[in-house]
Amino acid sequence: MISAGSRHWFAPTASVVIALVLSVVPLPDAVGAFRPDWVVVVLLYWSLIEPRRYGLLSAFWIGIVLDTLTGSLLGQHSLALLLVVYLSQRLYLRIRTFPASQVATIVIGLLALYELVLLLIDGFAGRQVPFVERWAPVVTGGLLWLLVLVAIERSRQAAEARM
Numbered sequence: 086m087i088s089a090g091s092r093h094w095f096a097p098t099a100s101v102v103i104a105l106v107l108s109v110v111p112l113p114d115a116v117g118a119f120r121p122d123w124v125v126v127v128l129l130y131w132s133l134i135e136p137r138r139y140g141l142l143s144a145f146w147i148g149i150v151l152d153t154l155t156g157s158l159l160g161q162h163s164l165a166l167l168l169v170v171y172l173s174q175r176l177y178l179r180i181r182t183f184p185a186s187q188v189a190t191i192v193i194g195l196l197a198l199y200e201l202v203l204l205l206i207d208g209f210a211g212r213q214v215p216f217v218e219r220w221a222p223v224v225t226g227g228l229l230w231l232l233v234l235v236a237i238e239r240s241r242q243a244a245e246a247r248m
Contacts, residue, residue, distance in 0.1 A: 097131045097139060101147060104128075109154045118218045121225040124151050124162075125169060125199050129192060130233065132170045136177050144170040158210055165202035169195045185234050193227040 104123035112120060128147060131139040148163030155162070173180065173195060180188055200223055207214055 093138075097135075100127050100131070105147075105150060105154060108151065118215070119221045119225050121229045122196060122199060122222045123229075125166065125196060126192075126226050126229055126233070128166060128170060129173055129195060129230075132173050133177060133180060136174050140174055141167055141170055158206060161203060161206045164206070165199045168202055169199050172198070185231070185238075189227055189231050189234070192230045193223060196223045196226045 101124070104127040107123045108120070111117075124147060128139070128144055132144070144166040145163050148161075148166040149159070151157075151162040151166075152159050176191070180191055183191070197220075200219055204214070204219060
C-alpha cells in the first residue's frame with residue numbers, strides 16, 4: 086500500500102519512467118516516425134499540474150537521461166525540455182484558465198518549439214532527419230494530450246459523481 090507521502094512522487098516518477106521506456110521501445114518503420122514525444126507530454130503535464138515540484142531541474146535531468154537512452158548529443162533534449170518547461174511555467178497561470186482546446190493548441194505549439202530546437206541542434210551537428218520523423222510527433226503528441234485531458238476529465242467527473 087502506498088502511503089500519502091509517497092503518492093506525491095510515485096505517480097510522476099512512474100509516468101516519467103513509462104514515458105522514457107515508450108520513447109526507446111523499438112517500433113516498425115511504418116509507425117516509428119509517428120511516435121509521440123512521450124517525455125515532453127508527460128513533463129508538460131506534471132509541470133502544469135505541480136509547477137513548483139516538477140520544473141527546470143526535472144527537465145534538465147530527464148533530458149540528460151533521454152539523451153543517454155537515445156544516443157543523441159548530450160544536452161540536446163535537455164536544452165529543448167528546459168525551454169519548453171520554462172515557457173510552460175511562465176504561462177502556467179494563464180494556461181490553467183484556458184479551455185481544453187486552447188490548452189491543446191498551446192501544447193502543440195510547445196511541442197513544435199521542442200522539435201524546432203532539436204532541428205537547430207541537429208542542423209548545427211550536421212545530422213539530417215526526414216521531415217515526417219521531425220514533425221509527425223508534434224501532431225501525435227497533440228492528439229495524445231487531448232486523449233489525456235479527456236481521460237482525466239472523465240475520471241474527475243466519475244469521482245465527483247461518487248461523492
